Amino acid sequence: MLLCFPCGCNPLAGILHPNCLVMEASLGIQMDEPMAFPPQRDRSQAEGSLKKNEQNFKLAGVKKDIEKLYEAVPQLGNVFKIKDKIGEGTFSSVYLATAQLQVGPEEKIALKHLIPTSHPVRIAAELQCLTVAGGQDNVMGVKYCFRKNDHVVIAMPYLEHESFLDILNSLSFQEVREYMFNLFKALKRIHQFGIVHRDVKPSNFLYNRRLKKYALVDFGLAQGTHDTKIELLKFVQSEAQQERCSQNKSHIITGNKIPLSGPVPKELDQQSTTKASVKRPYTNAQIQIKQGKDGKLMKQSKTVDVLSRKLATKKKAISAKVMNSGVMRKTASSCPASLTCDCYATDKVCSICLSRRQQVAPRAGTPGFRAPEVLTKCPNQTTAIDMWSAGVIFLSLLSGRYPFYKASDDLTALAQIMTIRGSRETIQAAKTFGKSILCSKEVPAQDLRKLCERLRGMDSNTPKLTSDIQGPASHQPTVSEKTDHKASRLIQTPPGQYSGNSFKKGDSNSCGYCFDEYTTNLEGWNEVPDEAYDLLDKLLDLNPASRITAEEALLHPFFKDMSL
Numbered sequence: 001m002l003l004c005f006p007c008g009c010n011p012l013a014g015i016l017h018p019n020c021l022v023m024e025a026s027l028g029i030q031m032d033e034p035m036a037f038p039p040q041r042d043r044s045q046a047e048g049s050l051k052k053n054e055q056n057f058k059l060a061g062v063k064k065d066i067e068k069l070y071e072a073v074p075q076l077g078n079v080f081k082i083k084d085k086i087g088e089g090t091f092s093s094v095y096l097a098t099a100q101l102q103v104g105p106e107e108k109i110a111l112k113h114l115i116p117t118s119h120p121v122r123i124a125a126e127l128q129c130l131t132v133a134g135g136q137d138n139v140m141g142v143k144y145c146f147r148k149n150d151h152v153v154i155a156m157p158y159l160e161h162e163s164f165l166d167i168l169n170s171l172s173f174q175e176v177r178e179y180m181f182n183l184f185k186a187l188k189r190i191h192q193f194g195i196v197h198r199d200v201k202p203s204n205f206l207y208n209r210r211l212k213k214y215a216l217v218d219f220g221l222a223q224g225t226h227d228t229k230i231e232l233l234k235f236v237q238s239e240a241q242q243e244r245c246s247q248n249k250s251h252i253i254t255g256n257k258i259p260l261s262g263p264v265p266k267e268l269d270q271q272s273t274t275k276a277s278v279k280r281p282y283t284n285a286q287i288q289i290k291q292g293k294d295g296k297l298m299k300q301s302k303t304v305d306v307l308s309r310k311l312a313t314k315k316k317a318i319s320a321k322v323m324n325s326g327v328m329r330k331t332a333s334s335c336p337a338s339l340t341c342d343c344y345a346t347d348k349v350c351s352i353c354l355s356r357r358q359q360v361a362p363r364a365g366t367p368g369f370r371a372p373e374v375l376t377k378c379p380n381q382t383t384a385i386d387m388w389s390a391g392v393i394f395l396s397l398l399s400g401r402y403p404f405y406k407a408s409d410d411l412t413a414l415a416q417i418m419t420i421r422g423s424r425e426t427i428q429a430a431k432t433f434g435k436s437i438l439c440s441k442e443v444p445a446q447d448l449r450k451l452c453e454r455l456r457g458m459d460s461n462t463p464k465l466t467s468d469i470q471g472p473a474s475h476q477p478t479v480s481e482k483t484d485h486k487a488s489r490l491i492q493t494p495p496g497q498y499s500g501n502s503f504k505k506g507d508s509n510s511c512g513y514c515f516d517e518y519t520t521n522l523e524g525w526n527e528v529p530d531e532a533y534d535l536l537d538k539l540l541d542l543n544p545a546s547r548i549t550a551e552e553a554l555l556h557p558f559f560k561d562m563s564l
């Protein structure tokens with residue numbers, strides 16, 4: 001049972017005392033004071049000073065945030081010393097704290113402060129996921145929960161972890177196997193409870209490389225399956241529903257598109273994991289998503305560049321539409337069947353379609369990790385969407401590119417998927433979940449092994465790794481990139497050496513690996529077994545009904561010598 005420390009109230013039973021603070025907080029934070037701007041002699045010195053100043057500015061900001069948190073939830077001060085801010089997303093800020101909870105050494109705790117505007121049911125559901133499913137099989141657990149008025153802080157065991165981007169190209173093949181195995185273990189666990197995580201991505205799967213520890217975190221977007229064992233997930237409104245409510249509300253009352261009390265769309269969070277990637281202009285191809293005759297418009301046409309400089313030999317224009325096919329008409333349509341339009345199978349959107357109501361289906365998550373059925377707004381989404389996201393992570397690990405897909409919107413994301421999995425295949429699969437996609441050009445499916453080896457800098461004819469060592473491969477755009485981008489400088493690197501600058505010491509969360517340990521580990525990469533690509537293929541199955549489950553993935557021959 002989850003108890004609010006230290007007064008022992010139970011948040012899940014709705015007895016979270018608003019004033020369970022015991023006494024005034026004694027802050028006891030020690031942080032460096034901002035340094036004065038030093039005299040500059042030359043350019044590099046000036047740059048160094050600028051950086052230092054930036055850091056000091058940041059530190060001052062963090063110090064302020066910590067003070068504010070102590071003020072907002074004073075009982076924290078009785079138990080914790082908050083040391084640093086380790087994460088900041090759209091819905092929360094996460095802090096590293098220490099606590100002397102029992103006799104013994106100080107314990108490290110992660111404190112997740114949820115934004116005060118979060119819906120109470122959402123917060124309670126996130127907590128329930130952690131308490132019911134968490135604490136084992138690589139799913140993060142929870143220690144305590146604090147609340148003062150509308151401020152809620154979840155205290156979890158702290159897991160020091162790596163930045164995915166920092167270590168991506170230094171992982172040995174065996175480490176990749178272990179990473180994926182442990183991710184499936186966590187997914188199996190939550191899926192057994194009928195939890196769809198909806199935001200599976202590296203920053204939500206903490207990895208301590210040295211200790212070989214893993215933890216799936218962030219149930220802030222989780223939803224329940226129809227038979228979920230997490231009671232509160234039954235009451236969680238889908239993002240789409242919230243969106244619809246807020247749209248209605250804003251239309252009538254304020255005209256403001258941002259809900260006043262609901263959460264901000266999670267997709268804004270995409271930026272946090274894609275900061276390092278290069279901006280890619282999308283030009284030359286068209287994709288259009290809308291519903292068919294009796295559906296309604298989903299999105300107007302966009303101009304997108306869907307072909308990567310390395311993934312296709314020449315640019316092609318793709319124009320696609322996604323429509324509800326007959327299968328879904330009954331449930332998804334709100335328009336009379338007799339109402340016909342003249343834009344069916346064309347690349348235009350007629351006024352009849354424009355007047356149709358927005359289709360409602362969950363879309364939460366990070367665009368680059370969204371499954372095709374999410375991107376096409378399929379209303380019946382299952383745990384399979386998490387498996388697709390796991391597939392995208394695996395694709396990054398095998399290709400050495402992160403983020404693999406970076407799309408500003410769902411149509412671009414769908415077009416990017418087509419360039420890897422094929423347009424015909426995508427169209428075919430979409431039919432199975434009631435969506436009809438129109439595509440102006442055909443793009444073939446890629447051979448996953450060839451694709452990953454090419455991106456990784458492996459020549460499949462000569463099984464020797466060649467690293468893209470002039471810059472972190474993970475910073476290189478992957479799909480939808482300009483053809484003239486200097487992506488593959490295939491420079492041979494002796495095993496165990498890395499002359500680039502991406503494998504530096506991690507950030508404040510990283511596990512203290514020394515520089516040497518971040519060097520490229522070529523072990524196993526010259527003989528990636530077919531099983532790896534077979535598993536990848538099954539994860540990136542465009543059809544959610546046949547996509548591999550977490551339980552099945554753990555039994556896949558790729559993990560033949562690994563046990564649960």
Ligand code: ADP
Nearest residue numbers: 087089091092094110156157158159203218220
């Ligand atoms: P958000 O909803 O804002 O994304 P998360 O729960 O994903 O919040 O946490 C944000 C970040 O905080 C994570 O990516 C991770 O770096 C850090 N974090 C979260 N929980 C923990 C934890 N238990 N231990 C260590 N770091 C954590």
Ligand code: MG
Nearest residue numbers: 089203204218
């Ligand atoms: Mg997160």
